[in-house]
Amino acid sequence: MSLFGDGLEAAMQRTFTRPAPKSAPAQMRYLVKQMKGTRAVAQLLRISQRTLERYVKDQIKKPRPELAARLEREVKRRWQPQIRARARHKAATTGGIVIDTRARMGYTAPIGSTDQDRVRHLTVALPPQYAARLFDAQQAGATDQQLQQIAAEGLKEVYFQDGGRRAGSLEEVRFTDVEHLEFDL
Numbered sequence: 001m002s003l004f005g006d007g008l009e010a011a012m013q014r015t016f017t018r019p020a021p022k023s024a025p026a027q028m029r030y031l032v033k034q035m036k037g038t039r040a041v042a043q044l045l046r047i048s049q050r051t052l053e054r055y056v057k058d059q060i061k062k063p064r065p066e067l068a069a070r071l072e073r074e075v076k077r078r079w080q081p082q083i084r085a086r087a088r089h090k091a092a093t094t095g096g097i098v099i100d101t102r103a104r105m106g107y108t109a110p111i112g113s114t115d116q117d118r119v120r121h122l123t124v125a126l127p128p129q130y131a132a133r134l135f136d137a138q139q140a141g142a143t144d145q146q147l148q149q150i151a152a153e154g155l156k157e158v159y160f161q162d163g164g165r166r167a168g169s170l171e172e173v174r175f176t177d178v179e180h181l182e183f184d185l
Contacts (some may be wrong), residue, residue, distance in 0.1 A: 003181055004147035008138050011097070011183035013076060015087040020072075020079045024063045027075045028055040034078050045070055091185045092132035098125045098184040099151060104177035107160060107170055117174060122159060130154035131185075148175055 021027045031041045038056070042049040045067065054060045063071060091097050099122070106117030133150050152175040160170055 002144045003178055004134075004144045004151065005138055007181050007183045008134060008147070009076075011185050012084055012087060013079075015083055015185060016080050017083055018080065020075050023061065024068065024071060025055050025058045025061060027071050028052060030075055031071075031078070032056060044074060087185050088135050092128055092135060094128060095131070095185060096126055096128045097131035097134065098123065099155070100180070100182045100184070101151075101178060102180040103175055105155070106174045106176075107156070108172040108174075117176070119177070119179070121180075122155065124155060124159050126151075126154040126158055148178075151175060 021030050028041070031044070032038055032052070035041050035044070038049050038052050042052045045052070047067065051060070055063070101123075102119065102121040104117050105120050105122075130150065130153070134147060137146055137150060152173045155175065156170060156173040160166075160173060
């Protein structure tokens with residue numbers, strides 16, 4: 001499970017203006033239209049082209065649970081690309097992104113200060129450059145660990161250092177044992 005990647009995807013899906021197709025035949029028809037043919041969709045979903053055609057013609061209506069999950073994930077990944085792009089652009093240029101998390105956080109600081117990890121519940125608005133970095137990394141196929149590192153850098157700057165007004169000698173923020181994570185645009 002990709003906690004950060006799924007969190008960004010869920011935030012993106014909340015910006016949709018219309019619901020995605022619900023029934024399996026409607027989802028199959030949508031994918032066939034998007035990918036311009038049945039062969040590519042059949043390969044994507046790991047089913048035969050003939051089975052796909054039977055779904056498209058409403059001859060089969062109820063897929064197996066694992067196929068239903070793959071189908072829904074692929075439809076939602078492709079649903080409303082312009083709305084998705086507009087939301088990503090707005091977050092990366094003007095709006096920023098809000099992160100709501102409950103996780104164990106600690107930091108590396110000079111000797112003499114307390115840097116012990118502890119569980120914190122934070123709701124922090126990260127500036128647009130961090131939203132841009134998160135979305136760019138996600139599109140480039142970054143691992144959850146890399147996305148977590150970008151979020152930790154944003155929390156370091158905005159929450160711990162308050163934009164440079166305090167904790168100037170703070171070196172690194174550790175962001176581990178994530179219990180809850182949610183993004184909002």
